[in-house]
Amino acid sequence: MTWNYTILLVCLVLAIFAVWREIQRESKRNLALRIVAVLCSIGALACIALPITYQHELRLEDENQVVLLTDGYNADSVIDADARVYTISKKIKKDYPKATLLASVSEISDLKPAVTSVQVLGYGLSADELAQLHNLPVKFHPTIPPAGISAVSWNTQVKSGEKLSVQGTFANTTGKAVKLTLKGLGTTADSTFIAANTTATFDLNTTPKHTGRAVYRLISTSDADTLANESVPFEITAVKPLKVLMLAAAPNFEDKFLKNWLSANGYGVAVRSMISKDKFSQEFVNVEQQSLQHLTTGLLDKFDIVLSDLDVLKNLNSAESAALKQEVQQKGVGIIVRADSTTHSNFWLQQNFPVNKVSSAGQVISSLKLQGHDGTTSKTLLDPVYIVAQNFTQPLVTDQQNHIMASSGLIGSGREIFTTLTSTHSWMLGGDEADYTALWSLLISKAAKHVPAAEEWSVVNNVASVNNNTKLQVETGVANPEIKINQTNISTERQAHLPFAWQADYWPSHVGWQQVQQGSGMPHWWFAYPQQEWAGLKYRALLKESNAYATNHHNGVSVTKQIQQKVQVPVSKIYFYVLLLLACTYLWAEGKFSS
């Protein structure tokens, strides 16, 4: 304020002095005009120095928008040259120096004069960053997502012997074919080609030979150029052996070979085979010895699977039969049944699996197709007895003509596998352990009793990058889970609609495996990707989140806010400069011509 008064005072003194000098001059020509000119020039000088403003009323729509640049923006899209441009990325600040760098998105709401809406250019902001905008209206100008892998998925938990299967979609916009390679342990595991200018799905498979956590690489190359090199982290866990109970009408080779194979691999087997009327031979391998004379619920509870011939099950006494039925239907014990000579009956284990006997032919030689396996097995001798397909059953093993040889169905909470295969041990005799293993692994795994999981961890984010917000979810039966990530306690939030699901926010500080633990339970691991990896997926997620935010927060929504606002508008100085120039020109010209 003192500045203004000083100016005014100085100008007043200057004006008095100048006027007095004008009057003092001998020639009195054009005196009035000269005084006016002098006063005008000094007035203009004062106005240049003084901040002169006027008040104006503004409508909100056309006022106080800011532009926020995010990754993938196009510089040509910033049309409004006067617009205030901000960014939170140092890289963008470098490329577009006019933009002002902000430390975080939350600073936008603190800007003066108050920002009324934000124009977001590029791939947009993450949900975490959008929350910091405090419901500011956003107009989103999305960029087309980058080419490359647009979706990908793989089994992050692989059981030993299982396939790691990396599947996804690749958009190839180049004129050259792109090679996708899955690499692990310094070896190329699988690869495929995506033709030029196509969007195609890919499916890369490998059976890892090692155990533990590993990071494979998914590399896309075009000729010699590497387009992307992404991490594929997964964990291979050992298989926990099961316990199998076999009931046989008589000692036979099929059961003997199965028992030997299972026990050699550390599985628990108990065999009860009838050797005479009411006389049983009992064998126990890797399980505690107990009487198998009478089947009770307590006995059956100790096994995951019961394997038997159909006629044995039909001839069980009523108490045993009831115990078995209850265990299968209520407790989920699996049951594998070998067909007998009857084609169909209403017996509870046979009613879903009628059998068709091709009586004319003797045994046939054929190879088998197993569910989930690409190739066929080696040839074996088969009885021409085929299961007729029914609703609510799932064929597991078929022959070359798609006759069903093994099928599965639900019985209560348990599963039943019905099979007509009776001489699979011929594979073992022929030294073909691979096919034998594949078949019985499939049948037993399908039937086995589910084990209750203590907890289940998952990363909610699409891609959990280092230094970015990551949402973890744990499903557990524990009432108040205590979560530790990398030995640090993290608070959790219970999901309203799923009472057993808890979520936690975390910002990983280093790339790689992160340990997570509930209480004093088993530690689990999840992977934080380097910042630049899986960019295509991340940008797609940003686009989705920003679009969702923009549709929920556009201008029309916030009607409750004040529409008009009074603002001080500074008067442009150019007018005073012109006035000063005119006055001075007149004074100079007048002095020149009068003399």
Add this chain to the structure above:
Amino acid sequence: MAEQAGLHKLKALQQRWITYQVAADVLLSAAIALVLGSIFYYVFDDSLLWGLIVFIGLLVSILAIRRPWQITEESISAFLNQNYPQLEESTQLLMKPAGSLNLLESLQLQKVESGLYDVPGAPPQFYNRVKLAGVFVLGALVLTFALAKLPIRWHSSVGKLVVDSMSATAKNLPPEKVLPQIKSSKVTIAPPAYTHRAARSQDRFTLDVEEGSTINWSIETNIDVKQLSLIFNEHEVLKMQAGSDKSHWHLSKQISASGFYQVNVDGKLSDLYPVTVIKDAAPVIKIKTPKQYTHIDAGEVPKVTISASVTDDYGINSAIINATVAKGSGEAVKFKEYKIPFGEAFSAHGRQYDLQKLVDLPKLEMEPGDELYFYIQAQDTHQQTSRTDVYIVSIQDTAQLLSMDGLVAGVNVKPEFFRSERQIIIDSQNLIRLKDSLSKEEFAKRSNDLGADQKMLRLRYGKFLGEEDESKIGEESGGELSKAENFSNTNMILDAYTDKHDNAEDATFLEPAVKEQLKATLTEMWKAELQLRMYKPQDALPFEYKALRLLKDLQQKSRSYVAKTGYNPPPLKLEKRLTGDLSKITEPTSHEDIKKAGDQFETLKKAVIILEQLKTDPKLNAVDQHTLQVASAQLSSKAVAQPGVYLPAVNAMKQIVTSGKASAANIAMVEKAIQRALPINHAMPQSPASAADIGLSQGYFKNLNRLNK
């Protein structure tokens, strides 16, 4: 005198031209001989003498064609006239006797004489061919040099040109890392005698040697060292002997197995160098003739030509036919063994031999019905032997074929025409015997008659196969058809003018296999008939025998025999069934615990986990270091067997373990080797996990069950 000088000049020119022409021819043939000779020498490993022979042959033939000595003075003078205008087309005047020249000619001669002075002693045209030949020689030298350097060699055992890997790999391999103390090294490889290879030396430590080679290392160090030793497969330490001073060291060792070694200079260890042993392969024998089962029919010449090729990678020592003659049948069978040598001496120990031997079976005392079993055994220069399968040659027993045993027994009497083939054979033999006593026309007629008999027999068999009956072809069957009541009787017209090949009855008359054999029989009969019709009963005999044999086989096939079994079970007492006392039967119970066999690859799998961690966290604690050390030992034991595959990984692992730090390249190298060493994992049975949902789905299931009831 002036004329004399001109004539001398002319003669000198002629001599010079002849000399240059001969020189050019010599150079040209030398160039061609050089190229051919070097091809023989370098590629085919033949003697250099071939080059000399080619040279002489070429030179003689070129000289014979071109005949440079026939260049006369006339042609020289013509040449001079053409090329030197100052001689004014008059050079030939020089050759005229001085007295026979007229005035004008002698004037002209003087001009020529003076002109001849300007003609150079050797005009440039003389050189042209020599120059060209010289260029050819240069080109040939370059080609020879290239051939000597190229690794292309002819391998007669393979029968084609191959790129010699031994010399090629040595050049293409990356340089080895050698300890700085070592100034120079010389490794002399003396291949064993059986290879017939000369000793060679190299300056690399990496060894590719023949099995049983003696290796001699001589290492020169740039400073005196106390001790220099070679460590084989990480445990066998061989100290090197010092030479005159402490900077020259040498050692000899015979290598018989692959592996690796390293040089130890005063405790400083070098890289690991692989030793790959090339094993000697056993000789390969291929029998071209005869076939595995050869049957000599009666009437054929009882001789067998055994031809075989024997190849080996270094040289063949010997090859022999082991033959066994089996005489008689049943219990009276007798064997006699023969060793039949091939004509070849094998003194050259060549790599490939094409052997042939004509075996006269009667000389081995073989008679009809006898069988010859033989195989070929070959031995290479490394005393390794290999032998072929057993081949069988049998001579048909005509006596058994012609016997009536099966037929008079009356088990399954076939129609009479089965005897006809036998009759034809007897008649043929009879006819051959009577050949000398019969007139030519009579012989031809009887042979033709036999042919007719053969035809009849063939046609009768043909009926079984549904073949057409020739006798009816051309016969007018119009008798019935032309009757008025049969007019437009379609069935009858069709009957008369169509063939009924696919008669259902015919099709099922005989089994396919029998039909096949019958057809073969008919073919033999055809051939026999052909020979008989050409009045050659001798040539017809083999076909007749073959037909008879096939017919006999057919006859035997249709027989069947069921042996009588003589067991009559005692009658069951029904009241006693299922009433046995089982109380004393004990129930067997067995219990055992089979621990899963310890996984021998456990350490390698653990090493993978550690290596994966090292990628992000380059710190190695003591426990991990120990695990890696154990894994490294496992890898090196693999490297002993396959140094080419696992040795780089062992090196990389050593670097990781000793330095405690791991470069990405080293990790990748080790992981690759482990991936190779680990066996394939098979999926084992497993139980799926249910969701940790505080019994939510269980409750849902229970309520669903309740509702369904």
